[in-house]
Amino acid sequence: MQPVRSGRRRPAFRIALTMIAACGALAHAGQAAACAACGCTLSTNWQTQGINTTPGFSVNLAYSYLSQDQQRYGTGKASSALINSLQAAGQEVEAYTKTQTITASLNYTADTWGINVNVPYLVRSHGTYGTTTPLGSTYLDSSDSSIGDISVLGRYTGFSAQRTAGLIAGIKLPTGSTNTIFNDGTPVDPSLQIGTGSTDLILGGYTSGTVSKYGWFVQGTVQHAIVTKSFNGLDYRPGDTYSLNTGLRAAQFGARFSPMLQFNLVHRRPDGGPAATAPDALTGIPATGGTLLYLAPGATWRAGGGTSIYGFVQLPVYQNVNSLQLVPRYTLTVGVNQAFE
């Protein structure tokens, strides 16, 4: 039997997309008040984006669903002929990757600062056709579930009385499992493990305001691995991730039902290190990283007693991946937030 896996991988944006979903679950911001008579901003609280300005503790539980089952090359759908030629040249062709994430978050907001601790639990399954031609003649799959990479994010918001802007600094810890194996016992690629094995620094900022009767926010973050892990003696460095999220909603403080529209842009640099996915078999370009833009309609329902329930779906607007990668048709996130005063 010929080996199914060649070491060439297309990890796509599974990590980046998970991050977007997690960020979404976090950024259900707090209070933007549109001081009607004075032009003050009414609601600066975008909790679903992690921008919480309500003082005190809050907990958040979010579920996200991400199914990557579309073969994409660059900005277009990959044709069967292209997939076959890549595989014939020795490039692995993956079948699907499905990731479900439950993220529990604890938030504390003080006068000018706040902190978020995010603990994800991932359930991930993956299938690959490997490098054996013809396509489908061999198949391997894997399935794993465990706690993922825990992150701790701090915020400083003391730039204005309304706390409409802030800086973000945090760290992602290598707490996720890196031991997932295929059904034949071979290890799954580093990019497909529950955890990246790396310790990452996260830096960013956000600002929010109102225009007429609508509230808006913009949030940007950069994630960079500062300590990496070796896989079977080979270093693996996840590519830097640049995220930009912006959202719009009716600027009403205390609205029971709040529709919201977001755009989520993520650019991820190719992974690095000898354990990373090998380059494109035909062109030699990196086979990881790219740029994705999502339109994300959603809504929040305030149930009373400090409880709010939210959900949104991310629909791809623009996808530009390096080489051949699996991308999702949509992602789904639902969650519940409980504030304590």
Add this chain to the structure above:
Amino acid sequence: MTKVQRFVMRMAALLAVLLSVSAFSPTATADSWSLLASNGIRYSLDGLHGKWVLVNFWAPWCPPCLAEMPDLASFQEHHKNMQIIGVAVMYHARHDVTDIAKDKALTYPVVFGNEDIASDFGGISGLPTSLLYTPAGKLVGRHEGPLTPQQLEQALNGSTAAFQD
């Protein structure tokens, strides 16, 4: 089941969850509230029957909110047939609220408000926002922006043009 069908099913399930929550959650209205003030006294519309009631939403960082406070405090002092209740929202620490109440020598109770309380009054689009109730407990309407003593005097005399339904 195709992928599209599964997507539609998931969206339908999400919508069903949101709608069912909205259907079974308590529906508070602007005329069924109960507010616990910082002085420990609970105020409700029923308990204030026979008095005009003005619920005034404000924030510590809102200049027009602070500007109208002396007028409201003076009005409260001279009109015992009206009860003004200040509801502070979007504050960052409770002492921000109590410090202002002390500095402005407020003569009416102040509530530590939040989004849920604002929801009970139908939400707020701007600050300050004030809601006026008749002695019979009927909501006259709301006023966005600072109130003048003249507008309040007119309202008590039956001219409630400053308050929109």
